[in-house]
Amino acid sequence: MNVPLYSSSYRNLRSSAGFTLIELMVTIAVLAIIVSIAAPNISNQLANQRVKSTVSSIESALKEAKAESIIRRQDITVVYSNADNTIKLKDDSNTDLATYNVASQSTINQVITPTTVTEVTFQPNKVMFGGASVIYTVCDSASTNETPRQVSLNSIANINTTTVGSC
Template sequence: MNASLNTPPPKLKSVSSGFTLIELMVTIAVLAIIAAIATPSISIQLANQRVKSTAVILANALKEARVESTIRRQDITFSYDNDGDDAGKIEIENGNGMIATYQYDANSTITSTASQIEFKPSRTVDAMVYTICDSNASASPRQVVITAIANISSQLGGSC
């Protein structure tokens, strides 16, 4: 009787718990495949975000130039410069000097038919379409449109 009491039943025998090396390697391989699939879409999302951010900065600078022209009752010059490797620069100035400057990401470029426009106190300006592109060609370009009566809007579109 004592011999049967000293041997544990089959269910209570020690069971090894943990993962085998093969199970761990399979898990890591699956994670690597998922990461490889997700990486390109993440870089495109980042590029689209840079374009959108630059479009917002451009629209805000245009709105500030329009308001300053009305408040000061003088012509206000708006200009931009894609500085190549450095961050791009937007400048708002009147005849007396600089009013405001903005910077945008170096990977973003702004294009239009003219790099400078002039806001009149009568709330008029030469109509212009600015196209914002990114160094990543897969990013969707955006356009900031300013009408002759200084209405400013942003939309998807354009070509780089």
């Protein structure tokens, strides 16, 4: 029995040389299900990351303002502009010392007590002007499921960051 080797192996190669259309469709369907489950989690993760970035910018601005007021021995004011999403540090002569950019999707709610104080001003003696305390609540306007955070600043200029319930 003299069977050529190349003819029998050629038939085996032809029968197993690829995927069927049904196998490809099942694979694509499984991938589509996985992507549809993962997509909301990715958008929430991005929103949380934007909130964390904004909180970090606020903290940095407040810490720099506190340090600059001590170093320069003058009042340093922190001004948040909702129009262009920036936080600016200004000295006594209203000169910009530094500018911090905030993510455009971030919304910041600033509450200053007592209400007679309208700006956050650090004094060289390590206290806030007028004994003010401030709470910045940071949310993300692009998502409703993110975890909002608060940056609080008490009258003796201690900065704390906490996670809060909802926006």
